[in-house]
Amino acid sequence: SSRSPSTMATATVRRGAAPRTTGPPRPTANPSTSMRLILLMLLQLLVVATNARLLAATADAPASLPPAQSIVTNNMPSSEGVQIVWSNLTFSVAQKKLLRNIYGEARPGRLLAVMGPSGCGKTTMINAIAGKIKATPKAQLTGELRVNGRVVGGSADAADVQQAYVQQEDTFYTQMTVRETLMFAAKLRLPREMPISEKEATVDALITKLSLVKVADTLVGDAKRRGISGGERKRLAIGCELLGNPNLLFLDEPTSGLDSFQAQKVVETLQSLAAEGCTVIMAIHQPRSSIFRMFDDLLLLSEGRKIYQGPARHATKHFARLGYPLPSGVSAAEHVVDLVSADYRTSESLRESLSRIESLADQGGRGLTLPSASRMIPAIFSSADQDADYATVPEDKASKTTETKATKASTGSTTATAAAAAPPPPRRRRTFAASRLTQFKLLFRRSWREVARSRATLGIKVAQQLMIAAIYGNIYNLDDSQRSIQDRFGLISLVAIGAGNLAIASTVRTFPKEKAIVLAERAKNIYGVLPYFAAKVLAEAPVSAAISALGGAALYPFVNFRRSLKAFGAFCGTLCLEGLAAGGLGLFLGAAAPSTDVALALFPPVLVLMIIFNGFNIAEASTPKLLRWVPKISLIRWCSEALAVNEFFGLKFTPPPGASGPSGRAWTETGAQALERVSFQKSTVRRAALAQSAIVAGSYVGSYAFLQKNRPRFLSVVPPVGC
Numbered sequence: 001s002s003r004s005p006s007t008m009a010t011a012t013v014r015r016g017a018a019p020r021t022t023g024p025p026r027p028t029a030n031p032s033t034s035m036r037l038i039l040l041m042l043l044q045l046l047v048v049a050t051n052a053r054l055l056a057a058t059a060d061a062p063a064s065l066p067p068a069q070s071i072v073t074n075n076m077p078s079s080e081g082v083q084i085v086w087s088n089l090t091f092s093v094a095q096k097k098l099l100r101n102i103y104g105e106a107r108p109g110r111l112l113a114v115m116g117p118s119g120c121g122k123t124t125m126i127n128a129i130a131g132k133i134k135a136t137p138k139a140q141l142t143g144e145l146r147v148n149g150r151v152v153g154g155s156a157d158a159a160d161v162q163q164a165y166v167q168q169e170d171t172f173y174t175q176m177t178v179r180e181t182l183m184f185a186a187k188l189r190l191p192r193e194m195p196i197s198e199k200e201a202t203v204d205a206l207i208t209k210l211s212l213v214k215v216a217d218t219l220v221g222d223a224k225r226r227g228i229s230g231g232e233r234k235r236l237a238i239g240c241e242l243l244g245n246p247n248l249l250f251l252d253e254p255t256s257g258l259d260s261f262q263a264q265k266v267v268e269t270l271q272s273l274a275a276e277g278c279t280v281i282m283a284i285h286q287p288r289s290s291i292f293r294m295f296d297d298l299l300l301l302s303e304g305r306k307i308y309q310g311p312a313r314h315a316t317k318h319f320a321r322l323g324y325p326l327p328s329g330v331s332a333a334e335h336v337v338d339l340v341s342a343d344y345r346t347s348e349s350l351r352e353s354l355s356r357i358e359s360l361a362d363q364g365g366r367g368l369t370l371p372s373a374s375r376m377i378p379a380i381f382s383s384a385d386q387d388a389d390y391a392t393v394p395e396d397k398a399s400k401t402t403e404t405k406a407t408k409a410s411t412g413s414t415t416a417t418a419a420a421a422a423p424p425p426p427r428r429r430r431t432f433a434a435s436r437l438t439q440f441k442l443l444f445r446r447s448w449r450e451v452a453r454s455r456a457t458l459g460i461k462v463a464q465q466l467m468i469a470a471i472y473g474n475i476y477n478l479d480d481s482q483r484s485i486q487d488r489f490g491l492i493s494l495v496a497i498g499a500g501n502l503a504i505a506s507t508v509r510t511f512p513k514e515k516a517i518v519l520a521e522r523a524k525n526i527y528g529v530l531p532y533f534a535a536k537v538l539a540e541a542p543v544s545a546a547i548s549a550l551g552g553a554a555l556y557p558f559v560n561f562r563r564s565l566k567a568f569g570a571f572c573g574t575l576c577l578e579g580l581a582a583g584g585l586g587l588f589l590g591a592a593a594p595s596t597d598v599a600l601a602l603f604p605p606v607l608v609l610m611i612i613f614n615g616f617n618i619a620e621a622s623t624p625k626l627l628r629w630v631p632k633i634s635l636i637r638w639c640s641e642a643l644a645v646n647e648f649f650g651l652k653f654t655p656p657p658g659a660s661g662p663s664g665r666a667w668t669e670t671g672a673q674a675l676e677r678v679s680f681q682k683s684t685v686r687r688a689a690l691a692q693s694a695i696v697a698g699s700y701v702g703s704y705a706f707l708q709k710n711r712p713r714f715l716s717v718v719p720p721v722g723c
Contacts, residue, residue, distance in 0.1 A: 081108025082147060082161050082248045082279045084129065088720060089143035091121075091128055093136070098124050100304045102143075106281050108247070111274040111294065113312065114283045115333070116301035117341040122283035123168070123252050125301065129281070130165050130250040132523075133715045141715040161248050164241035168253040170233045171517040173446060174222040175453035178215050178236055182206060185240040187442055188434050188526040206242060210235045210269060219453075231262025235269060242273075244524070249273060251282040260288055267291045285337075292333040302340035305361045322363055432527060439531035447539035458543075461506070465551030468498060473558025482656045482667055485674050488647055491559060493616050496639040499548050499575050500582040501607060506544075507586025508603050512596035515707075523712045533704050541580055548579030567646055570685050574642040577692040581635040584699025591706035610634040615641055615678055635695050641680055642688035648674050 084106050091099040099121050106112045114122045127133045128141055145152050147161060172181060186199045207216050212235060220236070221227015228236070234254055241249065251270070255263035267287070271294045274280045284291075295312035308318055315336050316326045326335050340357055343349040432439065451458075476491050478484045518532060552575040556568055589606070593599035612618060613631040623631065631637050648671030655667050668674050675681045 081277050083107050083149070084248065084279065085146040086129055086717075087144045087146075089125065089128060089141075089717070090720070091124055091133065091139070091141045093140075094138040098304050099128065102301075102304075102306045104299050104306065104309050106279050106297070108279045109274055109277050110296040111271055111280045112282070112297040112299060113287075113292075113295040114281065114299045114301065115285070115287075115337060116307075117337060118285065120301040120340070121304045122285075122301060124304075125299075126250050126252055126281060126283050128715075128717065130163065131714050131716070132165060132250075135713045135715050139715055141717050142720040143717050144719060145717055162244060162246045163248045164244055164246035164250070166234075166237050166241055166249070166251040166254060167520065168256055170237045171520055172220045172233070172236070173450055173517065174220050174225065174227065175450045176446065177217050177219055178212050178228060178232070179203065179207065179217055180449070181220060181236060182239055182243065184442055184446060185243045185526075188432075188439065189243045190433060192434055192438070202243070206239050209272075210239050211265065212236065212239070225456075229262060230258050231265055234258065234262070234266050238266070238269060246278065248279045249281070251280070253283055253285065255284060255287065255291070263287070264291060267294050270294075287333050289331040289333065292331065298336075300336055300340060302357050302361070303342070305357075307340050307357070307360050308336070319360075322360065432525070434527070436528065436531055439527040440535050443527065443532050443535035444539055447536050451540055451543055458547075461502075461547050462550065464502065465547060466554055469551060469554035469558050472555055476559040478560045480651070480653050482653055485653065485668055489616060489644065489674075489678070492643045492647065493614060493640055495552075495555065495575075496578065496614065496636045496643060497611055499551065499578045499639065500610065500636050503544055503548065503579045503582030504586040504589075504603060504607065507583050508589050508599045509596070511587055511590030512593060512599050515590060518707070519710070519712055529704065529708045529711075533700075533707060537700060541583060544583045545576040545579045548575045549573075551575065562647055562651060570646045571643065574639060574646065574685070574689065574692070577689060577696065578635060578639040581639075581692050581695045581699065584696050584703065585635065587703040588699045588706070591703040591710070610636040613637055615644075615680065620679060632691075633695060633698075635692060638688045638691040638695070641683050642685050642692070644675065644678065644680055645683050645688065646685050648672070 085104070087103045089099055089102040089104075090097065102121075102125060114126060116122055124133070128143075129145065133139065133141060176184070182203045183200070186203050187196075190199050190202065207213055212232060215228045215232055219225065219227045220233065238249075238251075238254070249270075254266050254270070258266065270280050270282060274296065292312065297310065298308065298312040298315050299306065300308040300315070308315055310318065316332050319336065319339060320326065324335075324339055326332060330338075340360065341353065342357065343353040434442070472491065472494070476487055478487060478491075521527065522529070549572045552572045553568075556571055561567070561571065585606070589599050589602050590596075593602060609627075609630055613623065613627070613634050614636045615631070620628075620631065651671035651674075653668055653670070653674075655669075668677075672681060675683070
């Protein structure tokens with residue numbers, strides 16, 4: 001931790017000379033003693049002057065909270081400050097530059113706000129530094145990153161600093177409370193050797209510091225079920241990240257969608273974090289004045305270029321010197337954003353605004369704002385505000401100037417020079433804080449809570465099954481007549497299609513949204529795919545199977561299927577397998593599709609194919625050769641086959657009125673004869689059940705493979721060509 005100026009001064013005095021004595025001077029004075037006293041007085045004056053300068057420089061910096069008020073509790077390890085510098089940062093997609101040679105810096109103990117009009121590159125720049133730009137074939141990210149004076153490859157995350165990223169969209173499991181959400185994160189992120197009591201104490205302290213006490217036991221909720229407010233959700237997102245004890249925090253539009261009061265509370269939280277030594281970088285569009293005054297530093301962007309970086313309170317003075325003073329009655333935040341916004345109302349206004357932006361970029365945006373001393377001095381001093389020493393350096397000379405200042409600052413400090421010149425340490429392979437078994441237990445508990453607490457959803461599904469059973473029961477009344485044969489085949493087909501459709505649709509609608517949460521959590525490296533997938537399947541599959549079986553149990557007596565306890569059990573068991581297979585297929589589509597819309601678009605054609613080849617609609621011999629594999633993997637076909645064999649085997653039908661004797665029989669006498677119509681005469685319930693089980697297993701394996709493959713991949717910052 002940093003030492004205060006007074007502490008440093010005291011230490012200097014103690015190292016520099018012996019304590020001064022009081023009392024009358026001695027009658028005789030040794031010349032050498034007098035000289036030492038004079039030198040000591042000069043040294044003390046120098047220390048006092050230095051002390052005063054440091055105090056003046058830090059007067060406007062946010063005051064550090066006392067240890068008892070720290071948001072990061074003493075139960076968590078302390079973090080060292082992180083100073084990050086980016087130079088010549090350029091990002092392009094298909095020859096279109098979204099970031100253009102941006103230079104900048106963020107320092108520990110400082111809140112850096114990245115501002116600018118919509119589409120100026122705020123989020124892109126933060127994502128570039130944080131290593132969160134998704135890799136695509138035509139995307140390219142170049143530049144250089146330095147963390148604490150050391151060049152790192154890829155992103156700030158490559159420097160093995162404790163980094164956290166709060167995205168704009170908050171992603172939570174809606175059926176968990178605030179306390180449960182934080183406790184879940186704590187158990188996965190905090191060291192496994194930490195006692196559970198300390199983790200609970202850490203969560204309790206975090207709830208208090210984030211002003212979430214009143215909603216600690218409230219469900220997070222969503223648009224369907226009222227839960228916590230938007231500001232509370234944002235503070236909860238920040239809290240989950242703080243459990244990783246970060247010393248570098250990125251936030252993308254943390255006040256987006258919040259009212260002014262909630263936005264103020266969120267930024268106050270960030271200001272407190274910065275005061276504790278964390279390096280905080282946030283993108284924000286156009287804050288109100290009270291929020292703007294909380295910012296320590298400002299990075300202003302327009303059209304992918306840097307317009308200004310420096311102390312936020314000096315921004316208006318900077319633009320006033322360039323001929324754009326702050327108008328009366330206009331806030332500083334509005335003024336600086338308006339200056340760098342393109343006006344598309346008319347061609348003339350657009351030309352004028354673009355010319356102004358170009359001029360501002362040329363005069364100030366080329367500059368890399370550097371504190372003249374703090375960049376190269378040890379990290380314990382780097383949190384001091386050096387606003388008075390900010391300078392503007394042309395881009396083409398920035399790198400050389402930085403090196404020159406580094407050389408001057410490191411004169412007489414061999415250790416610092418060697419550290420800066422040393423190659424970066426090899427990146428450690430990150431391991432999970434929690435064991436695989438602990439991950440599984442926590443993930444299973446979360447999935448089960450999500451299912452068990454979704455009472456409205458469960459109630460709707462049960463009511464749906466009962467309504468379908470009632471509809472079928474009022475339409476179908478099966479007997480042993482000849483016409484009941486066709487009725488049975490039709491009803492069995494409808495039951496198989498309905499069971500598959502309901503289970504697939506339910507999963508396809510919900511899983512892609514959950515997948516977004518899972519991918520975000522996996523990017524933080526807090527658990528593996530296998531524990532998650534196993535927990536999800538074991539928590540949700542039995543419920544899906546039970547609902548399908550419930551629908552079958554309600555339907556069976558309504559329609560007067562074959563009266564046999566064994567047949568009833570086989571009927572319900574087949575529908576259980578159908579529910580599992582359909583749920584597995586829904587998981588597969590959700591895991592394979594990049595979004596909910598794509599998954600929903602894939603669902604109808606897949607279902608239509610399975611319905612066409614359900615065994616009743618087209619003969620196997622008439623199936624096109626290219627599609628003969630479809631019936632083998634059609635879960636509706638195997639369900640229909642199992643239900644048909646189970647129902648027809650052993651049945652006998654009465655002849656139609658006026659039928660001739662057996663020699664001239666033109667009617668179906670037994671269930672086996674009826675099965676011959678659809679080529680099911682060689683089928684068995686066991687064979688169909690094995691096929692359904694294979695589909696279940698295949699769907700789960702495929703889903704797991706896609707989840708494993710689709711781990712987020714991000715671009716790394718690489719040096720420009722020729723560097």
